[in-house]
Amino acid sequence: xxxxxxxxxxxxxxxxxxxxxxxxxxxxxxxxxxxxxxxxxxxxxxxxxxxxxxxxxxxxxxxxxxxxxxxxxxxxxxxxxxxxxxxxxxxxxxxxxxxxxxxxxxxxxxxxxxxxxxxxxxxxxxxxxxxxxxxxxxxxxxxxxxxxxxxxxxxxxxxxxxxxxxxxxxxxxxxxxxxxxxxxxxxxxxxxxxxxxxxxxxxxxxxxxxxxxxxxxxxxxxxxxxxxxxxxxxxxxxxxxxxxxxxxxxxxxxxxxxxxxxxxxxxxxxxxxxxxxxxxxxxxxxxxxxxxxxxxxxxxxxxxxxxxxxxxxxxxxxxxxxxxxxxxxxxxx
Amino acid sequence: xxxxxxxxxxxxxxxxxxxxxxxxxxxxxxxxxxxxxxxxxxxxxxxxxxxxxxxxxxxxxxxxxxxxxxxxxxxxxxxxxxxxxxxxxxxxxxxxxxxxxxxxxxxxxxxxxxxxxxxxxxxxxxxxxxxxxxxxxxxxxxxxxxxxxxxxxxxxxxxxxxxxxxxxxxxxxxxxxxxxxxxxxxxxxxxxxxxxxxxxxxxxxxxxxxxxxxxxxxxxxxxxxxxx
Numbered sequence: 271x272x273x274x275x276x277x278x279x280x281x282x283x284x285x286x287x288x289x290x291x292x293x294x295x296x297x298x299x300x301x302x303x304x305x306x307x308x309x310x311x312x313x314x315x316x317x318x319x320x321x322x323x324x325x326x327x328x329x330x331x332x333x334x335x336x337x338x339x340x341x342x343x344x345x346x347x348x349x350x351x352x353x354x355x356x357x358x359x360x361x362x363x364x365x366x367x368x369x370x371x372x373x374x375x376x377x378x379x380x381x382x383x384x385x386x387x388x389x390x391x392x393x394x395x396x397x398x399x400x401x402x403x404x405x406x407x408x409x410x411x412x413x414x415x416x417x418x419x420x421x422x423x424x425x426x427x428x429x430x431x432x433x434x435x436x437x438x439x440x441x442x443x444x445x446x447x448x449x450x451x452x453x454x455x456x457x458x459x460x461x462x463x464x465x466x467x468x469x470x471x472x473x474x475x476x477x478x479x480x481x482x483x484x485x486x487x488x489x490x491x492x493x494x495x496x497x498x499x500x501x502x503x504x505x506x507x508x509x510x511x512x513x514x515x516x517x518x519x520x521x522x523x524x525x526x527x528x529x530x531x532x533x534x535x536x537x538x539x540x541x542x543x544x545x546x547x548x549x550x551x552x553x554x555x556x557x558x559x560x561x562x563x564x565x566x567x568x569x570x571x572x573x574x575x576x577x578x579x580x581x582x583x584x585x586x587x588x589x590x591x592x593x594x595x596x597x598x599x600x601x602x603x
Numbered sequence: 604x605x606x607x608x609x610x611x612x613x614x615x616x617x618x619x620x621x622x623x624x625x626x627x628x629x630x631x632x633x634x635x636x637x638x639x640x641x642x643x644x645x646x647x648x649x650x651x652x653x654x655x656x657x658x659x660x661x662x663x664x665x666x667x668x669x670x671x672x673x674x675x676x677x678x679x680x681x682x683x684x685x686x687x688x689x690x691x692x693x694x695x696x697x698x699x700x701x702x703x704x705x706x707x708x709x710x711x712x713x714x715x716x717x718x719x720x721x722x723x724x725x726x727x728x729x730x731x732x733x734x735x736x737x738x739x740x741x742x743x744x745x746x747x748x749x750x751x752x753x754x755x756x757x758x759x760x761x762x763x764x765x766x767x768x769x770x771x772x773x774x775x776x777x778x779x780x781x782x783x784x785x786x787x788x789x790x791x792x793x794x795x796x797x798x799x800x801x802x803x804x805x806x807x808x809x810x811x812x813x814x815x816x817x818x819x820x821x822x823x824x825x826x827x828x829x830x831x
Binding site for chain 2: 324346347348349350351352353354355377378379382383385386409415416419467469470472474475487489490491492493
């Protein structure tokens with residue numbers, strides 16, 4: 271294992287110090303307990319948005335803290351949910367009197383810890399709503415699993431809900447928008463190589479040189495099947511098929527297409543994926559009116575990609591276009 | 604109640620658990636890497652190290668329930684993941700079940716284990732056979748209740764619980780997981796022991812070992828062997 275770290279125990283602590291040093295114009299960082307808050311938090315009269323989860327998915331979530339998106343992000347240890355204490359502290363720090371929305375990826379640990387924090391916040395008279403993101407279509411039978419996972423669609427939920435909060439929507443309305451985005455986005459991913467959790471020191475799973483894992487989660491958890499490596503176009507077909515069937519998407523739809531790198535994938539490959547995904551959508555009469563390409567929801571150094579398709583309407587498009595100023599997404603301001 | 608377990612047993616159990624979890628950190632990380640995300644041993648080690656650091660804050664007249672509550676709140680605030688809230692809730696509900704009792708007799712030990720198990724079920728919504736820590740806790744509770752009904756001592760009851768938890772953890776190996784991250788593996792989880800069931804079995808073995816060492820009645824027929 272080769273990593274740019276000093277001590278596996280200090281990975282998150284040192285990274286947030288660096289994040290604060292780099293982006294001190296946008297955020298303030300609390301170090302005990304650890305959370306990253308928007309510089310001007312709490313914003314009076316605005317619904318606060320808090321997300322979080324294990325570290326190792328950067329820029330999710332800290333990179334999305336700032337104007338028009340999250341008010342706070344709570345990074346846990348690598349691939350481990352934060353505990354309720356920092357979630358509660360972040361919730362209190364961003365409560366501008368209009369309540370706080372928790373955006374939680376559907377993983378058992380995240381759900382349990384955010385649930386506990388929300389209970390504690392309620393006990394302190396802060397109104398909290400929670401939206402669980404579960405956009406991953408790779409998990410087929412949710413009856414016999416912990417349910418679909420929250421993956422790259424999370425960044426779209428955070429951006430659009432953040433814009434709704436910024437324009438002054440109340441807590442119920444922001445929660446409704448976040449729920450709507452989650453309901454209209456579908457994602458599926460593939461891994462070409464595993465990732466190595468710093469304190470584990472060994473790969474989370476093993477893939478032979480010629481093998482890929484279709485339906486990978488953002489911690490290396492598998493989804494559907496392990497197959498031999500194929501050309502990019504064939505892999506895109508395998509990912510897009512289940513996505514388009516699931517909602518389902520239909521001819522005439524306008525969509526946002528997100529091609530998300532898992533951390534170790536060159537941008538040039540992401541654009542090869544985007545090219546074919548856009549072609550397939552066009553063949554089906556689906557128009558890509560908004561797009562996002564890059565590393566947004568990663569799994570450490572994993573090589574791989576996920577494709578997300580979000581069905582847009584006038585309102586969601588407008589909220590997507592609204593100004594945002596964070597470390598990882600920035601436009602219109 | 605010469606056999607009853609008091610605060611000395613509770614603190615010894617906590618110290619022993621911290622040591623056992625530390626000693627088995629790599630084993631738990633490896634089990635978790637196979638069917639989860641490889642952080643279980645690390646998280647528990649961090650949690651119980653934090654508990655140890657807080658043991659000195661217990662009042663001189665602390666009762667077992669106070670120490671168990673300290674474990675609960677510390678695990679909830681330091682472990683993260685799913686195991687923090689789940690194990691934390693187990694200790695919290697277990698502590699509530701024994702209340703202010705200074706000495707825990709057999710019935711109190713069974714009440715503690717039952718409430719702890721029910722707490723995990725309440726939070727995690729898992730059922731027996733889902734390949735979770737419940738698969739260690741449920742047979743442990745059943746064996747403890749049976750031993751208590753036979754009039755065994757608290758130490759013997761805990762030994763019976765630990766034996767059953769070990770078998771329960773082992774019995775998770777052929778199962779398909781239906782809760783937590785391992786559930787995404789489907790049939791590929793078969794053949795791997797659930798790390799949460801394994802750590803719960805280690806924790807219950809530590810409880811039995813502490814009882815054999817501090818509770819007086821270490822003379823029963825049940826095994827009180829080492830956790831390894």
